[in-house]
Amino acid sequence: MPTQEQDFKVTIHWLESSRAQRVLVLLEELNLKYDIQAYKRDKDGLAPSELQNIHPLGKSPTVVIETPNEQPLVLAESATEEWMRFRYFSHYIEGSLMSLLGIAAVIRNIQNAPVPFFIKPITRMISGKISESFLDPNFKRHFNFLESQLASSPNHGEYLARENLTVADIMIVFPLQAAIEWAGLSKGTHPKLHDYLQRMAARESSRKAEKRIVEATGSFKPVF
Numbered sequence: 242m243p244t245q246e247q248d249f250k251v252t253i254h255w256l257e258s259s260r261a262q263r264v265l266v267l268l269e270e271l272n273l274k275y276d277i278q279a280y281k282r283d284k285d286g287l288a289p290s291e292l293q294n295i296h297p298l299g300k301s302p303t304v305v306i307e308t309p310n311e312q313p314l315v316l317a318e319s320a321t322e323e324w325m326r327f328r329y330f331s332h333y334i335e336g337s338l339m340s341l342l343g344i345a346a347v348i349r350n351i352q353n354a355p356v357p358f359f360i361k362p363i364t365r366m367i368s369g370k371i372s373e374s375f376l377d378p379n380f381k382r383h384f385n386f387l388e389s390q391l392a393s394s395p396n397h398g399e400y401l402a403r404e405n406l407t408v409a410d411i412m413i414v415f416p417l418q419a420a421i422e423w424a425g426l427s428k429g430t431h432p433k434l435h436d437y438l439q440r441m442a443a444r445e446s447s448r449k450a451e452k453r454i455v456e457a458t459g460s461f462k463p464v465f
């Protein structure tokens with residue numbers, strides 16, 4: 242898409258170490274111009290309340306599209322990227338895989354919570370039990386599923402859903418990066434999935450999107 246013809250302004254309300262990064266990657270892939278409004282997470286890991294001034298859900302990414310003579314359009318779901326189809330993987334990634342990772346993030350926070358030493362064994366026991374009985378077996382099932390999807394996808398697993406890049410490939414990078422940090426995903430357990438993630442994360446669009454964040458904030462860390 243030729244950028245000189247872009248007669249609308251796109252602003253990404255970007256939260257550090259969040260799913261917002263994939264919207265930047267999508268816009269880089271589409272060769273669209275955009276501005277970044279960057280936010281830091283609060284001490285508790287949540288988004289700062291200013292984000293609620295942009296959209297009542299206060300989540301990131303929130304994308305604002307401004308066109309001449311019209312009310313700005315405020316979108317608060319990165320699956321709004323569904324203007325490019327691929328519903329199944331978009332919904333699977335956001336609805337299933339990401340929900341599981343959200344629970345893993347909470348458990349991780351409980352594990353690392355600064356509690357008195359005599360409470361520590363209790364928080365450890367609870368978080369350990371949830372991981373063992375619920376998270377670990379579910380993650381195993383999901384990663385095996387994705388490994389098998391890559392084994393059978395067109396073009397020998399180059400991309401997740403089709404022979405060419407789709408929005409699913411952009412959506413899944415954040416949860417897979419989180420899965421490495423929080424859920425033990427590794428090259429040893431799931432080689433195709435791991436190599437696929439490295440390939441997606443090394444795309445020029447990702448590099449460019451990261452560069453934009455380094456320019457805007459001084460550094461970039463994909464997952465908190």
Ligand SMILES: N[C@@H](CCC(=O)N[C@@H](CS)C(=O)NCC(=O)O)C(=O)O
Pocket residue numbers: 256258259260261286287288289299300301302317318319320335
């Ligand atoms: N399904 C939404 C999820 C947005 C979302 O929950 N973003 C997280 C960051 S990964 C957030 O804003 N968290 C801050 C908070 O809940 O306070 C999307 O894909 O855009």
